[in-house]
Amino acid sequence: MSLRLGVNIDHVATVRNARGGIHPDPVEAALLAVKAGADGITAHLREDRRHIRDEDIKRLRAVLRAPLNMEMAATEEMVDIACDLKPHACCIVPERREEVTTEGGLDVAGQNALLVPVIRRLSDRGIRVSLFVDPDPKQIAASAAVGAAVVELHTGAYAHGEDGELERLRTAAAQAAGLGLEVHAGHGLSFGNVAPVAAISQISELNIGHFLIGQAIFDGLPSVVQEMKRLMGAARGAAL
Template sequence: MDQAPTAAPLRLGVNIDHVATLRNARGGRHPDPVRAALMAKLAGADGITAHLREDRRHIRDADMPRLMAEVGLPLNMEMAATAEMVQIARRLGPHAVCLVPERRAEVTTEGGLDVAGSVDALHGVVGALLDAGIRVSLFIDPDPAQIDAAAAVGAPVVELHTGAYAEAADATAELARLVAAAARTQEHGIECHAGHGLTEANVGPVAAIGQVRELNIGHFLVGEAVFIGLDEAVRRMRAAMARGRQAAAIAGAIGGVIGGATAGEGPR
């Protein structure tokens, strides 16, 4: 199972939604998600992710322009594929938008977007965002049909939902699904990201998938921040990602050497 066809850098997007969740528990201004984003930047984050939900349960409208103006990192705006959110995104002009499914009753995003079941509607949404100069990603399950549909609607990026992998008692089968899905994105020329439920302990095998270019991680980092601080949590996550990427690169190099030596032996 070839997980590392290239040694491309792996980016970390830090999701600061749950800093806003903590702030909103009291209804005030503290803790400030923008301050958290700045700390994440100093600790090595490559980008910031923030989900502006229709119910505004964590990130508020006023947070978005501040995250764009004050942090100095690319902002990935997660949002539902609704007319209201498309209008807001086109007005704000974030670096990227990731379209996700939303249900008001859910605690967190429970599954990937059903792109295959809404090709016509999503084609228009993706087009409207791309026309505004916004990079578009679709948050999907690692399902071949969903990846094919993402290509059909013109999405340049997909983010693979890693929740099933993160929650599995034996993650072998779910990791294989992610590896196969990442390879399929490459066949379509789609950039591959991944995220949801990733921790310092389980991120390594996902980081080892060579087609994956970015991981978006939030809840674990904010939770760890309670114990070790956000900056240290981000640094440790970056280190765990690097170990996974490096291990895959070494394995790939060894495989290449062995394969070359075997090919050079010729018939006996």
């Protein structure tokens, strides 16, 4: 199975918003990333609009020729926006105003009643629905049961070096694929830790943002996208 790279451009908007105005433009960054080899673009429209704004999502949808993955909370406002814009995919994530970044996966098993109608409504608009979950067997099974097409495995604990997390990711990826789910992964991945995750054969996409945007300050965005793609390809090739 080939392995795609989705580049999250949220933190280009973070830098822009620190001073206001229009520079740096996350849409320009998205187009540059795709030109450099990114297979898709991810952007998280948060309730508090702390980085990506409504106009950014609209412009991305209008100009991107690569798939747009809109990260969002399962709220009526976000579902309305997604159904109007019809991005290629929506990844539903947990969201709390006080968190700095997404701190863990959805409790799919405990939010069945909330998620089923949201997934159905998005799917009816032709949007692929992904659920951002921890590599937990209960959450993987629940994701299949509520009708999601994709699970994105939260790699934050792995990225922080917690014992046993790589094996948990491998087990979760195999379980999800066995249930007919497409498997993605992301959070905290970098040049230094991406290879073992990229080598998991059931994973078809990695979504990476903060590291790439930060490293781009030193090396330039095209260079870091190309290097991440090289590392991912090498890891997948070595695993075959």
